Amino acid sequence: SQQGEEDPQALSIQEGENATMNCSYKTSINNLQWYRQNSGRGLVHLILIRSNEREKHSGRLRVTLDTSKKSSSLLITASRAADTASYFCAEQMEYGNKLVFGAGTILRVKS
Amino acid sequence: NAGVTQTPKFQVLKTGQSMTLQCAQDMNHEYMSWYRQDPGMGLRLIHYSVGAGITDQGEVPNGYNVSRSTTEDFPLRLLSAAPSQTSVYFCASTADRGFGYTFGSGTRLTVV
Numbered sequence: 001s002q003q004g005e006e007d008p009q010a011l012s013i014q015e016g017e018n019a020t021m022n023c024s025y026k027t028s029i030n031n032l033q034w035y036r037q038n039s040g041r042g043l044v045h046l047i048l049i050r051s052n053e054r055e056k057h058s059g060r061l062r063v064t065l066d067t068s069k070k071s072s073s074l075l076i077t078a079s080r081a082a083d084t085a086s087y088f089c090a091e092q093m094e095y096g097n098k099l100v101f102g103a104g105t106i107l108r109v110k111s
Numbered sequence: 112n113a114g115v116t117q118t119p120k121f122q123v124l125k126t127g128q129s130m131t132l133q134c135a136q137d138m139n140h141e142y143m144s145w146y147r148q149d150p151g152m153g154l155r156l157i158h159y160s161v162g163a164g165i166t167d168q169g170e171v172p173n174g175y176n177v178s179r180s181t182t183e184d185f186p187l188r189l190l191s192a193a194p195s196q197t198s199v200y201f202c203a204s205t206a207d208r209g210f211g212y213t214f215g216s217g218t219r220l221t222v223v
Contacts, residue, residue, distance in 0.1 A: 033211055042115075042201060043154075045211030088153060092208055097161050098169060099144065099203075099212060103153040 004091060006102040014110050019076040021105040023089030024069075030092045032065055032072050033099070037086045046074075046087075051094065081111040113137055117202050117215035124192040124222045132187040132218050134202030142205045143185040144169070144212070145177065147198040154201065160185055192222045 004025035035043040062075040144159040156169030158177040176188040203212040
């Protein structure tokens with residue numbers, strides 16, 4: 001399988017706490033993307049980080065990328081109940097046009 | 112509204128039947144992809160296209176065909192449905208590989 005791995009599989013936190021999700025991937029990448037999926041819905045693109053970038057911010061989201069370890073992390077600060085969802089990383093391969101997803105992290109934010 | 116439209120939203124098939132899942136986008140995106148989502152396995156790439164007339168296989172292409180005769184449409188055909196194809200199918204598109212994808216709302220398919 002070309003799928004990467006995400007850690008943890010599930011995460012439960014209190015509202016206001018920070019949530020960190022990790023992603024490991026297998027190939028050389030052009031970029032790495034993070035998506036959110038609310039239950040029973042389609043995926044929504046959150047943020048994209050290119051292979052020559054190390055950190056990127058968007059609102060309460062912070063993404064880091066370590067290409068030497070083939071890993072990325074997504075930090076959601078000051079979480080809200082509305083952040084409850086599944087979060088997926090996806091690697092856009094350096095060569096070729098495939099976007100390959102990890103298995104995802106289920107985040108539950110308790111109010 | 113601009114976006115990716117998938118039809119139908121729900122479908123029940125009998126084993127051996129064929130059908131086409133429709134996907135259309137109105138954003139003039141060149142890249143389009145089909146994924147299936149099964150519990151605990153994330154999304155797996157079935158087929159993808161980088162422009163009209165160009166398609167390629169993903170991770171799990173067996174049992175599925177695609178064509179891309181126009182920029183807007185990317186239908187997915189199930190040739191002879193099997194219970195293992197019970198899944199939620201998502202279509203997605205993007206302007207270029209350096210951008211995020213826009214996803215449709217999915218088709219929930221059950222094969223009995």
